[in-house]
Amino acid sequence: MALPPDFTLLQVIPELETGGAEQTTIDVARAVVEAGGKALVASRGGRMAARLEAEGGRLAAMPVQSKNPLVILGNAARLAQLIRREKVSLVHARSRAPAFSALWAAQATNTPFVATYHGVYKARSRVKRWYNSVMTRGDLVIANSDYTRAHVLAAHRVDPGKVVAIPRGIDLDRFDISAVTPGRLERLRQSWGLVAGDPRTHFLLAGRLTRIKGHLTIIEAAARIKARGREDFVIVFAGDDQGRTGYGEELTQAIGRAGLADRIRIVGHCDDMPAAYRLADIAILPTTVPESFGRAAVEPQAMGRPVIASAHGGTVETVADGVSGWLVAPGDPDAWAAAMVRAIDIGGERRGEMGRSGMNRVRQLYRVDAMCAATLDAYARVLAARHGRDEVP
Structure with missing residues (x-):
């Protein structure tokens, strides 16, 4: 299923320093650009920001790494402005604290919201379970392994049809x-x-x-x-x-x-x-x-x-x-x-x-192109479901 020609993706991640979630963010941004779309990343930035921009993506620098409630509210407003200004088609959150800002901004602008469960988050209290559940409140949850998907289904009351496992991919051109x-x-x-x-x-x-x-x-x-x-x-x-x-x-x-x-x-x-x-x-x-x-x-x-x-x-x-x-x-x-x-x-x-x-x-x-293709297909299905043309897998 193809993305619309004017597709713009906004990914939200605390930092772009190092790590698997950060690399996946850049991989997906590159795939969107190669498919003819625009790729934005809201983040504090970091050493991987230059790589993002070299791949055709664009950094929207803001303090989304903060867990301060007032900063999170401010980020929600900043993200909503960015969504409207750039005509963002879909918001993809990759961490819990910024997911609150991203979800609120997506709801305020009626924009589809996807979140990736990059880790198996501990929850020893009701408050922590509520905090973790922000990742499941959108149109689709992407789990980065079958193990993670099983955890999401066990930890949250979520429709299994809204949780899809897409394993991370490895760039075989780089790892050659x-x-x-x-x-x-x-x-x-x-x-x-x-x-x-x-x-x-x-x-x-x-x-x-x-x-x-x-x-x-x-x-x-x-x-x-x-x-x-x-x-x-x-x-x-x-x-x-x-x-x-x-x-x-x-x-x-x-x-x-x-x-x-x-x-x-x-x-x-x-x-x-x-x-x-x-x-x-x-x-x-x-x-x-x-x-x-x-x-x-x-x-x-x-x-x-x-x-x-x-x-x-x-x-x-x-x-x-x-x-x-x-x-x-x-x-x-x-x-x-x-x-x-x-x-x-x-x-x-x-x-x-x-x-x-x-x-x-x-x-x-674990090819990165297969991971990116599955992710873009998930985006397309979310957009289609929002318009009543299909169901989210």
Whole structure:
């Protein structure tokens, strides 16, 4: 189903710094532009704003990251003005706090409203459940995995026909082995302080420096591997602390206490993730709480690298245990140590076979063009339903 020729999309997301939701925002904006429409993103902005504009989208800078009720009300007015001025066809919210502003603005202007559930939000109180439910009050809810869709249906009284699962997609032009030149690898190797030809097995944990990403589990697992007399591994933590300097210092201290300063490196934000995965032998995703999708488990598979991931959430869908990687009990250092040793000991040839299996799987299931096509089709169906021509799937 095609979008109307004058289609204008407004996506609303707190920031454009880093992360899966932010990348998906840019991917969909590009797809709308390629389809002949206009793509606006209301956000505080961030390092990915330049990429948005390079893809043909436009940033509408406003403080939608704020949870202050007065700012949220002000954002609703600003968004309504933007919707009227730009003749926005559909509003797509990608986070809860700005979803309130976006929903109110969409209602005030009689504009279709869609929201994506990018995470599995906790709700220990009635107030929090109400807060989370803002994502379900529009025309359609997009869940980024089957796991997330099941959660939405279990947590909210919503018509199953209004909740569709569209897995995140990976840009296979960007995550393409043949596009990663030796020069890119060498620049990144030098910036990380790695040595060419180091025979040790390299593990990469890519993700923000937050407790839920499981860095401490890996430090404990590494200490157990070291206690067995193993010297044949290096672990890289690549990710931004986003101002959480206390947690970064905690990790540094834990590494020092375990005597692992020569085995674990904290290298900060990385702009060249395709090269990062190629520098590694194995990617690890030891999240302590379920990831709704887990882009950091799919991207390395696209680059031919096997993945060790926590056996919960969306990664149970994206990692084929024993085929493209391994699924391990979350938060269990002994289980993680055993899995990492197994990954080292099977050798490069077997890891290469698993990497190729992962590449094939990603190309079949998680292409960004398929994700964008499904999203634009969902938009078209919402617009058609508003005009009584069809039903939302």
